[in-house]
Amino acid sequence: MEVTASSILLSLALATFLTCAWKAVNWVWLRPKQLERCLRDQGFKGNPYRFLYGDSKDFVPAIIAARSKPMEVNDDDIVPRVLPIHQYFVNLHGTNYLAWMGPTPRVNITDPKLIKEIFSNTEVFQKPVMNPLRKFIVTGIATYNGEKWATHRSLVNPAFHLEKLKLMVPAMYSSCCEMIGKWEVLVSTKRSCELDVWPYLSNLTADVISRTAFGSDYEEGKQIFQLQKEQADILMQLLRSIYIPGWRFLPTKTNRKMRKIYNEVGALVQNIINKRQRTMNGEGDTDLLGILLKSNLKATDQELGSKNKKLTVEDIIEECKLFYFAGQETTSVLLVWTMVLLSKHQKWQALAREEVLAVFGDNKPDFDGLHQLKTVTTILNEVMRLYSPVALFTRYTHKNTKLGGLVLPAGIELMVPTIAIHHDHEIWGQDSKNFKPERFSEGIVKATKGQVTFFPFGGGPRTCIGQNFALVEAKIALAMILKHFYFQLSPSYVHAPSSMLTVKPPTWCSFDLAKDILGI
Numbered sequence: 001m002e003v004t005a006s007s008i009l010l011s012l013a014l015a016t017f018l019t020c021a022w023k024a025v026n027w028v029w030l031r032p033k034q035l036e037r038c039l040r041d042q043g044f045k046g047n048p049y050r051f052l053y054g055d056s057k058d059f060v061p062a063i064i065a066a067r068s069k070p071m072e073v074n075d076d077d078i079v080p081r082v083l084p085i086h087q088y089f090v091n092l093h094g095t096n097y098l099a100w101m102g103p104t105p106r107v108n109i110t111d112p113k114l115i116k117e118i119f120s121n122t123e124v125f126q127k128p129v130m131n132p133l134r135k136f137i138v139t140g141i142a143t144y145n146g147e148k149w150a151t152h153r154s155l156v157n158p159a160f161h162l163e164k165l166k167l168m169v170p171a172m173y174s175s176c177c178e179m180i181g182k183w184e185v186l187v188s189t190k191r192s193c194e195l196d197v198w199p200y201l202s203n204l205t206a207d208v209i210s211r212t213a214f215g216s217d218y219e220e221g222k223q224i225f226q227l228q229k230e231q232a233d234i235l236m237q238l239l240r241s242i243y244i245p246g247w248r249f250l251p252t253k254t255n256r257k258m259r260k261i262y263n264e265v266g267a268l269v270q271n272i273i274n275k276r277q278r279t280m281n282g283e284g285d286t287d288l289l290g291i292l293l294k295s296n297l298k299a300t301d302q303e304l305g306s307k308n309k310k311l312t313v314e315d316i317i318e319e320c321k322l323f324y325f326a327g328q329e330t331t332s333v334l335l336v337w338t339m340v341l342l343s344k345h346q347k348w349q350a351l352a353r354e355e356v357l358a359v360f361g362d363n364k365p366d367f368d369g370l371h372q373l374k375t376v377t378t379i380l381n382e383v384m385r386l387y388s389p390v391a392l393f394t395r396y397t398h399k400n401t402k403l404g405g406l407v408l409p410a411g412i413e414l415m416v417p418t419i420a421i422h423h424d425h426e427i428w429g430q431d432s433k434n435f436k437p438e439r440f441s442e443g444i445v446k447a448t449k450g451q452v453t454f455f456p457f458g459g460g461p462r463t464c465i466g467q468n469f470a471l472v473e474a475k476i477a478l479a480m481i482l483k484h485f486y487f488q489l490s491p492s493y494v495h496a497p498s499s500m501l502t503v504k505p506p507t508w509c510s511f512d513l514a515k516d517i518l519g520i
């Protein structure tokens, strides 16, 4: 039989078509059904897998139903509102549930021993693959896995050491002074005023990252931040309006817009870096960018030792952009919820103020004094328990593995509902939903009996790199607010927490601020 070139081409085309068709069928049907059988056999309960969309069509009604229920101001039982999809599945199937994120199965993990294992084994339990639009906003260590993550993390870690943080305190203080100054002006005429504090706190934490990440170039840093916010809004709108199974089919117009902003951000950071490289004299840089540039670009091979690994300029750009993304909103929501809870619990507000005045008097807050703020620390821990800024985290099994007694195939998403565990009455007692900072009076280990039941900053090797940074910043800001003002929720405040990346306050988050207690 004669074999012609066209018959070879035809066979190749047919083979390619059949391979692609097989992969598609496997992705949207065969593999999910196989994973479903495996998970059901191990006790996970959930809806049967539905073609391509899985459970995703149930999400929007579940979110609308949860958020349409009004909340009492004093109600801190916020899990159904901030994790509406989680709550929906718990109500249907119990905590051992299995949900379908398109063709990917997601299982809920709440056992502290399993959570500990997930935290510690970063090689097997990896960060899930990002929505492709997200890579235009942020990459860096929060998104990498494996060897790349380990190398970058070890190179970025030193920038957050305590002795470096100590040098950032004046920048944090300056940003706080600016905000307090604006509040002073607003309060000065009547000695009290009604104020939506959220935009101010949001601006404060953006300002702190701009100053501490970019030092003298912080105005350019702020522009970067604005552009990143634009990108995050586009992404959020897209996620709200449509669900894209497997995120493979993206509107190209959105893609182009994201890429354009991405390039603008890159050019701005590159500009700052060029300026710095011209002026870098090896001394005196106290900002994150300066520290990273000096320790990576200027380090000699001898200084780097046997590992001989450096971050490139591109890497440094990505890490600086990440600091904004990971560190701004998380810290501002911590501050706003602290103000909400201290308004509802005036006794704790008074105790915290008393402590701040005893430690600092008329002086500026300083690094060593912050360590003496025991009551403030217990308050912040209790706020992060009840209003954990990051409500959940997810991981992905990138190969077949064991987790406790479970045998998990590759391709499963694990979800740990941080805030639900922080509210669990079996762990925290019948008063688990009450604000009781005294739970933490003898430290976190005592409060949790050494179990992994309180993890607002995550845990294990991937624990939040900015944890100390955030706590130093939050303590300075809170100390200054308490020193200058008395506050309570204004009558127009409507309690409506919601969650979109972080646990957010209502859009109108108004407080009555006063210069003295009689003014309230």
Ligand code: HEM
Binding pocket: 141, 142, 143, 153, 322, 323, 324, 326, 327, 328, 330, 331, 334, 388, 389, 390, 393, 394, 455, 456, 457, 458, 459, 461, 462, 463, 464, 465, 466, 467, 469, 470
């Ligand atoms: C109250 C404030 C903050 C909270 C509650 C918080 C929470 C978290 C959590 C829960 C994680 C782990 C996520 C996971 O395991 O999937 C994380 C990671 C991270 N955070 Fe924070 N964060 C805060 C502030 C900051 C700040 C101020 C920065 C930087 C300036 C920062 C930078 C990062 C980075 C880079 C990671 C990724 C670490 C890695 O994967 O190796 N965070 N944060």
